[in-house]
Amino acid sequence: MNASPLLAPLSLGAIDMKNRVVMAPLTRSRASSTGVPAPFAADYYAQRASAGLIVTEATQVSFGAMGYSRTPGVHTPEQRAAWRKVVDAVHARGGRIAVQLWHVGRIASSLNRGVAAETVSASAVRAPGTMWTDRQGMVEHDMPRALDTGEVETVAADFAAAAAAALDIGFDGVEIHSANGYLLHQFLSSNVNRRADRYGGSIENRARMPLEVVEAVLARVPAARVGLRVSPGHTFNGIEEADTDELYAHYLSRLSDYGLAWLHVMRPFANAAASDPVTMARGVYTGAVVACGGYTAASAAALVASGGTEAVAFGRDYISNPDLVARIAAGAPLSPPDQATFYTPGEKGYTDYPALAA
Numbered sequence: 029m030n031a032s033p034l035l036a037p038l039s040l041g042a043i044d045m046k047n048r049v050v051m052a053p054l055t056r057s058r059a060s061s062t063g064v065p066a067p068f069a070a071d072y073y074a075q076r077a078s079a080g081l082i083v084t085e086a087t088q089v090s091f092g093a094m095g096y097s098r099t100p101g102v103h104t105p106e107q108r109a110a111w112r113k114v115v116d117a118v119h120a121r122g123g124r125i126a127v128q129l130w131h132v133g134r135i136a137s138s139l140n141r142g143v144a145a146e147t148v149s150a151s152a153v154r155a156p157g158t159m160w161t162d163r164q165g166m167v168e169h170d171m172p173r174a175l176d177t178g179e180v181e182t183v184a185a186d187f188a189a190a191a192a193a194a195l196d197i198g199f200d201g202v203e204i205h206s207a208n209g210y211l212l213h214q215f216l217s218s219n220v221n222r223r224a225d226r227y228g229g230s231i232e233n234r235a236r237m238p239l240e241v242v243e244a245v246l247a248r249v250p251a252a253r254v255g256l257r258v259s260p261g262h263t264f265n266g267i268e269e270a271d272t273d274e275l276y277a278h279y280l281s282r283l284s285d286y287g288l289a290w291l292h293v294m295r296p297f298a299n300a301a302a303s304d305p306v307t308m309a310r311g312v313y314t315g316a317v318v319a320c321g322g323y324t325a326a327s328a329a330a331l332v333a334s335g336g337t338e339a340v341a342f343g344r345d346y347i348s349n350p351d352l353v354a355r356i357a358a359g360a361p362l363s364p365p366d367q368a369t370f371y372t373p374g375e376k377g378y379t380d381y382p383a384l385a386a
C-alpha cells in the first residue's frame with residue numbers, strides 16, 4: 029500500500045510540519061473562569077503532538093473577548109504561564125502548535141466572565157438562541173453594544189498584543205479566528221453588521237475590520253507564523269452573508285497580499301456543496317490552504333493528492349483519537365467521540381481516550 033499523501037512533510041510559512049494532518053481548533057471548556065488553561069491541558073495537547081500542526085481551542089485576546097464558560101485567554105501572565113507548559117509539552121514530543129485567537133463579539137453571556145467586561149459587536153443586534161452558563165444554566169445571549177469607530181483599533185491592538193505574547197511563550201504560530209459567527213465574522217456578515225461608518229455597508233467596508241486586525245497582528249509578528257480561519261457560507265451563530273461569493277472574492281484576494289502561513293477554510297457541517305468553500309478559496313486565494321470539515325482519511329488524502337489543499341484539519345476525530353496520524357498510517361479504525369463530554373470540566377472525555385495498543 030502506498031503511504032497516504034497526508035503523511036508527507038510540509039512547511040506552512042516558517043512552520044516545518046512532519047505531516048499534513050492538522051488538529052483543528054476545538055473548544056473544550058476546561059479552563060478557569062478567568063481563562064487560565066487547566067494543568068492537564070498540557071497532557072491533552074501532548075497526547076496529540078504527532079499531528080503535523082495543532083491549532084489550539086479558540087483563545088481570548090481580552091476579557092471582553094470571552095463569552096462562553098471556561099474558555100482560555102492568552103492576555104494575562106497567569107494564562108500565559110499555563111500555556112507555556114502546554115507549548116513545552118508539545119515541543120518535547122516533537123510537535124508544532126499554533127494558538128487560535130478569538131473575540132466572540134455578541135456570542136456571549138457576561139455570566140461566563142470571571143472578570144467583568146462589556147459585550148460588544150459590529151452592531152447592537154442580539155444573537156438568536158441561548159447559551160450555557162455555569163451560574164444560571166441556559167440564558168439568552170447578551171444584547172451587544174456596537175463598537176464605536178475608534179474602538180476597532182483597540183480590538184485590533186488586543187489581537188496584536190496577544191499574538192506577540194503567544195510567540196514570546198513559544199507558540200509556533202497564531203491563527204486569527206474569522207469564522208463561525210464570532211466578532212470578525214459579525215463584521216463580515218450582512219445581517220449583524222448594520223454600521224454606517226467605514227466598517228459597514230459595502231463589501232470593502234465589511235471586510236475592513238478583519239483586515240485591520242490582520243495588519244495590526246502583522247505589525248507585531250512575522251506573516252510566516254500567522255494563519256487565518258474562514259467559514260464562507262456558514263450560518264452558525266445566526267450569521268447571514270447575502271453575497272458569500274463576492275464577499276470572499278474580495279476578502280480572500282486581499283488576504284493573499286499578506287503572505288500568511290496558511291488560510292484555514294472550514295466547510296459548514298451541513299454543506300450542500302453547491303459552492304464548496306475550499307474549491308472557491310482555492311480559486312481566489314494564492315497561498316497555502318488547510319481544509320477542514322467532514323473529511324475522512326480517504327477524502328482528505330484524495331484532496332491533497334489532487335492539489336485541492338496543502339493540508340487537512342480534523343476536528344471531532346481528534347477528540348477521540350489522540351494518535352490519529354498513526355491510525356491513518358496503519359489504516360486502523362477510529363474511535364467515536366462522546367459528545368456528552370465535549371464541554372464538561374475535568375479530565376473525563378478529555379485526556380482519557382486511549383491510543384491504539386502498540
Ligand SMILES: Cc1cc2nc3c(=O)[nH]c(=O)nc-3n(C[C@H](O)[C@H](O)[C@H](O)COP(=O)(O)O)c2cc1C
Nearest residue numbers: 052053054055085086294320321322342343344370
Ligand atoms: C467540540 C467542538 C469544538 C470546536 N471548537 C472550535 C473552535 O474553538 N474554533 C474553531 O474555529 N472551530 C471549532 N470547532 C470546529 C472544528 O474546528 C471543525 O471545523 C469541525 O469540527 C469540523 O471538522 P470535523 O468534521 O473534522 O469535525 C469545534 C468543533 C467541535 C466539535
